[in-house]
Amino acid sequence: MKARSVPMAVLALALTACTGSLLQSSAEAPETYRLEGRAPADRGSRLPLALAVGRPRAAAALDTDGIAVVQPDSRFDYFAGVRWTEPAPQMLQQLLVGALTADGRFAAVMSAPSRVPTDLLLDVELRRFEAVYTAGDEAPTVRVEMQVTLVEARPARRVASFAATGAATATGNRRAAVVAAFEAATSQAVDAAVSGVRAATAPAAH
Numbered sequence: 001m002k003a004r005s006v007p008m009a010v011l012a013l014a015l016t017a018c019t020g021s022l023l024q025s026s027a028e029a030p031e032t033y034r035l036e037g038r039a040p041a042d043r044g045s046r047l048p049l050a051l052a053v054g055r056p057r058a059a060a061a062l063d064t065d066g067i068a069v070v071q072p073d074s075r076f077d078y079f080a081g082v083r084w085t086e087p088a089p090q091m092l093q094q095l096l097v098g099a100l101t102a103d104g105r106f107a108a109v110m111s112a113p114s115r116v117p118t119d120l121l122l123d124v125e126l127r128r129f130e131a132v133y134t135a136g137d138e139a140p141t142v143r144v145e146m147q148v149t150l151v152e153a154r155p156a157r158r159v160a161s162f163a164a165t166g167a168a169t170a171t172g173n174r175r176a177a178v179v180a181a182f183e184a185a186t187s188q189a190v191d192a193a194v195s196g197v198r199a200a201t202a203p204a205a206h
Helices: 019-023 088-103 175-200
Strands: 003-005 031-034 047-053 066-070 076-084 106-111 120-132 141-152 157-169
Touching (some): 076 175, 088 120, 120 175, 141 175
Parallel strands (some): 047 106, 047 120
Antiparallel strands (some): 066 076, 120 141
8 A cells, every 4th residue: 555645736636536436435455645734833932841742532433544524414434445544633643743843832742642751731632523515515624623621740730721623625526635625624723723722821921
């Protein structure tokens, strides 16, 4: 099986298919995709703290490498012939670590569990990560929703809790367009999570 990342220039060249084709089974090995995300600019104001990002918790239907789709009649399914390179929560954890590192707020950002002591933990629940078709629409809208909670490690104390969401409508009913919409919606949600964490750790005004 050949894994491939999905920068926008490459996505336009991917194989096209209608909804039926995307959902049909195939004997061929599935194509695999990885969301790359986008690194935010370093906004400085660094704190001498270490942050650990937990692997997002998710329902079994989302804790998979299948690319989830919701049909107009609310049926939950997965696109055939394609999958993520790793389960969605694991992919989201890596994207959050990368974005929070690039943001520059913390002295260190790492994946949990970690052998290195940390000052803060980011607890994440992945609630939506799916392409949603509605009646009359030819292309789906990808919806990503995470509940994010920032916890002080010692003593265990909740610092902030908020939702981080993203949505993007695919430009067409093709594999490339759907994965590109996942890229856009996920980037929005990750950016919202980073901004929420930054706001929660802003110095108190005097």
